[in-house]
Amino acid sequence: MSAISVTGLRKSYGDHVVLDGLDLDVPRGTVFSLLGANGAGKTTTVRILSTLINADAGQARIDGHDLTREPDAVRAAIGVTGQFSAVDNLLTGEENLLLMADLDHLARRDGRRRAAELLEQFDLVEAGRKPASTYSGGMRRRLDLAMTLVGSPRVIFLDEPTTGLDPRSRRNMWQIVRDLVAGGVTIFLTTQYLEEADELADRIAVLDNVKSSPRGRRRAC
């Protein structure tokens, strides 16, 4: 069964066509990578599939749930690490995780246990007591992903998870993705790097601007 299946997805902003009939299929427990230049529509696709914005047309099922008819069930199944950090700078790493646990309605004790596990897993045990404002870009990215994992989502959207990371931090992030997939999670990731898609993805799609109509078309191939 597919974790994500999409047919005929369309989205325009005014007369600017961003997605013009996007089709894709992601089997469970695999990594799907969406490549594309700046402005190609990667974040738009992630935002639609994670229920943050509506498409103009098309259908999508996420973890077996219809995106438009069952958005709450979709939200319960997914985690999203956006292109720009959701980390609260005024809170420590641990407090950011506990806040997510609260938002995910975890019992207090379960939330504390999950936060401790994730700080350990993401090598943030010491940093966890410090305000996120003192973190480096790589630490912040790791905390951001850890926050996404608090609710143990089955499908995870990662929008450019390694942009701006140094080669070592990038490799660490790749290992985290591989470990998640080994645990049965499905990953939908966007990237600007062909090498990253090549390393991680079972399937790759490129959002391409096809100038076959006066307005231009976006499609995945």
Ligand SMILES: Nc1ncnc2c1ncn2[C@@H]1O[C@H](COP(=O)(O)OP(=O)(O)OP(=O)(O)O)[C@@H](O)[C@H]1O
């Ligand atoms: N809220 C909005 N209103 C108008 N246009 C928008 C809006 N959001 C995105 N766009 C436009 O849609 C297009 C696709 O944007 P999107 O953010 O999806 O690209 P992207 O592939 O994620 O790019 P990047 O690699 O820079 O993150 C761009 O031309 C952008 O200007």
Ligand SMILES: [Mg+2]
């Ligand atoms: Mg983007």
